[in-house]
Amino acid sequence: MEQKTYQTAFIKDVKTHIKGLSGKEYFTDSSMEYMIMFIPNESVFASVANLDKELIFDALKSKIVICSPLTLLAVVAVIRQSAESHQIYQEAKQIMDLLKA
Secondary structure, three states, X not given: OHHHHHHHXXXXXXHHHHHHHHHOOOOOOOOOXXXXXXXXXXXXXXXXXXXXXXXXXXXXXXXXXXXXXXXXXXXXXXXXXXHHHHHHHHHHHHHHXXXXX
């Protein structure tokens, strides 16, 4: 019974942290649309995912991606690829503009 009480309090704390992050003015015109909330322990991340199956999806609705050490690597790889693609797009657009002129 005591364990359930602590688990409920823990999930409530995580939700409060997500709400606090979503309310801050981290986003600017030059920033990405999503924020990363890093949980530095795989076991804690797994507990969050198992205790509240909707929490990760609810965080996404607030444009917050919850990551663990393993999932952070994948997210960073996607961000890197996206940045490279955006750079290529910008350069191609400049070339097209020059060709039109």
